[in-house]
Amino acid sequence: MCGIVGYIGQREALPILLSSLERVTYRGYDSYGVAVLNGHGIEVFKKVGAVDVVRADIPFKGSTGIGHTRWATVGAVSERNAHPHFDCTKQIALVHNGDIDNHRDLRERLAAQGHTFTSETDSEVIAHLIEQKLSDGAELVEAVEAATGELEGSYAIVVLEQTTRRMVVARRGSPVVIGLGDGETYVASDAPAILPYTHRVIYPEDGDVALVTTAGVDIRHNGSKVSRLVRTIDWDVSQIEKGGYEHFMLKEIFEQPQAIRDTITAYPAGLPRLPVENPDHVVFAACGTSLHAGLVGEYLMAGNGKFTVSTVVASEMAVVPFNRPSAGLAIAISQSGETADTIAGMNGLSEAGFKTLAVTNVRHSSIARLANGVIYTTAGPEVAVASTKTFTTQLVIMAMLAARLMDGTERAKSLREAIRTLPNKVQQTLELADEFKSAGEDLARFNNMFIIGKGQTRPVTLEAALKFKEISYVHAEGVPAGELKHGPFALLEANTPVLALVADDAHKMRMLTTLREIKARNAPIYVLTDAPMHDVEDVATRVIILPKVEAGLAAAVFTVASQLMSYYCGRAKNLPIDRPRNLAKSVTVP
Numbered sequence: 001m002c003g004i005v006g007y008i009g010q011r012e013a014l015p016i017l018l019s020s021l022e023r024v025t026y027r028g029y030d031s032y033g034v035a036v037l038n039g040h041g042i043e044v045f046k047k048v049g050a051v052d053v054v055r056a057d058i059p060f061k062g063s064t065g066i067g068h069t070r071w072a073t074v075g076a077v078s079e080r081n082a083h084p085h086f087d088c089t090k091q092i093a094l095v096h097n098g099d100i101d102n103h104r105d106l107r108e109r110l111a112a113q114g115h116t117f118t119s120e121t122d123s124e125v126i127a128h129l130i131e132q133k134l135s136d137g138a139e140l141v142e143a144v145e146a147a148t149g150e151l152e153g154s155y156a157i158v159v160l161e162q163t164t165r166r167m168v169v170a171r172r173g174s175p176v177v178i179g180l181g182d183g184e185t186y187v188a189s190d191a192p193a194i195l196p197y198t199h200r201v202i203y204p205e206d207g208d209v210a211l212v213t214t215a216g217v218d219i220r221h222n223g224s225k226v227s228r229l230v231r232t233i234d235w236d237v238s239q240i241e242k243g244g245y246e247h248f249m250l251k252e253i254f255e256q257p258q259a260i261r262d263t264i265t266a267y268p269a270g271l272p273r274l275p276v277e278n279p280d281h282v283v284f285a286a287c288g289t290s291l292h293a294g295l296v297g298e299y300l301m302a303g304n305g306k307f308t309v310s311t312v313v314a315s316e317m318a319v320v321p322f323n324r325p326s327a328g329l330a331i332a333i334s335q336s337g338e339t340a341d342t343i344a345g346m347n348g349l350s351e352a353g354f355k356t357l358a359v360t361n362v363r364h365s366s367i368a369r370l371a372n373g374v375i376y377t378t379a380g381p382e383v384a385v386a387s388t389k390t391f392t393t394q395l396v397i398m399a400m401l402a403a404r405l406m407d408g409t410e411r412a413k414s415l416r417e418a419i420r421t422l423p424n425k426v427q428q429t430l431e432l433a434d435e436f437k438s439a440g441e442d443l444a445r446f447n448n449m450f451i452i453g454k455g456q457t458r459p460v461t462l463e464a465a466l467k468f469k470e471i472s473y474v475h476a477e478g479v480p481a482g483e484l485k486h487g488p489f490a491l492l493e494a495n496t497p498v499l500a501l502v503a504d505d506a507h508k509m510r511m512l513t514t515l516r517e518i519k520a521r522n523a524p525i526y527v528l529t530d531a532p533m534h535d536v537e538d539v540a541t542r543v544i545i546l547p548k549v550e551a552g553l554a555a556a557v558f559t560v561a562s563q564l565m566s567y568y569c570g571r572a573k574n575l576p577i578d579r580p581r582n583l584a585k586s587v588t589v590p
């Protein structure tokens with residue numbers, strides 16, 4: 001959470017910092033700030049709100065600066081707590097993304113040494129710690145090395161020193177990328193932020209400390225000079241623009257056929273070699289939307305007769321007991337590749353003896369570097385906080401993995417055929433947008449809803465409910481259809497609609513019975529189905545027929561339908577679709 005940026009070069013830093021900040025705003029948007037180095041010293045500006053919403057006239061001139069957009073963790077949302085933070089003498093300005101676990105102890109110690117703090121944040125402690133090291137005689141790089149050596153937790157920092165006009169970057173556990181230009185160098189939490197300026201980047205590794213100059217970087221690790229690969233980003237600037245759509249979310253929903261196609265064709269010769277080719281146990285670990293992709297993977301692989309399969313909430317890993325498997329494969333799913341809980345969960349499984357495979361959308365992300373193997377979704381950059389195209393491309397990888405691990409079976413064969421048809425099926429689903437719009441706008445009247453499904457639609461109930469919560473602020477609950485009568489029925493009444501996801505499979509008659517029971521409780525029923533049945537029309541307020549996808553992969557089209565319904569529901573309520581309140585796209589704190 002939180003986005004950091006930096007610039008050192010020949011041009012005016014401020015416009016570059018502000019526009020880079022806009023592109024990392026999805027990481028947090030409760031306040032922002034910039035600091036620019038010039039003849040007057042380090043000038044700083046901070047404001048509550050998102051950088052592109054409460055933009056201000058900032059008069060700073062200077063060709064070196066840093067910036068930050070915040071998702072509050074330690075300390076309330078306020079200008080005081082917004083970054084950049086300073087040391088006592090205002091020689092050091094610092095922006096930080098991460099979480100310092102021992103900040104209280106450090107603050108106490110530094111306060112006893114005479115340091116005065118102006119914010120409640122853990123981040124300000126780092127600035128004072130560096131100041132202390134400088135006053136002990138270290139120069140900036142050494143001071144940052146010594147200070148970060150005392151930090152527990154995660155950090156990506158950019159530090160600016162007034163006297164030497166130097167900029168230093170350091171990271172551990174939080175992402176940062178350094179972009180190389182011609183006589184200028186950029187820093188950001190992730191590559192899309194600096195894509196308009198450069199495609200040549202370096203990803204510092206955990207524990208690296210880098211002196212950033214107009215000529216590039218000098219990186220040190222454990223006190224010794226190291227070199228890191230210069231990589232080229234193949235994403236395009238147009239991919240991080242709205243391209244005529246009202247919201248990034250809508251654009252990204254409509255990009256799904258292509259994103260799915262790109263993900264399928266990225267591996268023309270099949271998926272790369274897996275860390276374990278014949279596992280006896282597969283476990284998925286992930287959070288949020290990615291967790292739901294894991295549940296789809298579990299559904300596709302369940303009962304295969306060769307290996308067992310389960311899914312765990314990554315943040316609950318500490319309490320999930322696992323026996324050491326002889327050949328276990330842990331599959332960590334994360335679009336950003338930076339989710340702290342998922343990384344911790346994956347590491348826990350690795351310690352328990354599993355080989356790890358990361359499924360991520362971001363090349364060279366932390367999870368990609370830490371896992372024993374990696375498979376990429378090729379969704380392109382996703383800007384909206386809500387995951388859409390990254391989810392459906394994760395489903396494609398789930399299906400490809402299922403086909404690979406169950407190779408030689410009829411299920412694998414039909415899955416491969418279903419994957420082949422998926423881009424067109426998703427395209428056909430998008431062509432029903434007007435129907436989803438009308439149903440979504442209708443649902444905007446309600447504050448609560450249930451979403452029910454069974455079998456292959458069960459994980460979609462959870463994903464659809466998540467979308468309705470974050471995008472439409474509707475308290476939506478995904479429930480297995482059979483569970484309704486074990487309690488939730490008590491809440492059914494005319495103001496509590498039920499969205500039913502009825503797939504054309506062995507469960508459809510059972511679903512129909514449940515719908516009749518719901519109808520008898522006067523709850524409005526909305527049905528998404530790929531199984532045209534006259535009886536459904538009798539009970540439902542509205543029925544939308546989806547294209548049929550075989551082999552248990554219907555989750556993809558049901559998801560696309562629910563994405564559009566939640567989008568139009570939120571839009572009807574005039575909500576901040578791309579940046580829902582209190583959220584951030586990348587949750588890099590545990």
Ligand code: M6R
Pocket residue numbers: 287288289290291333334335336337338339342385386387388466470585586587
């Ligand atoms: O980057 P990740 O896939 O690891 O993120 C995990 C969740 O934070 C994320 O899926 C979140 O639930 C979605 N953005 C919600 O739409």
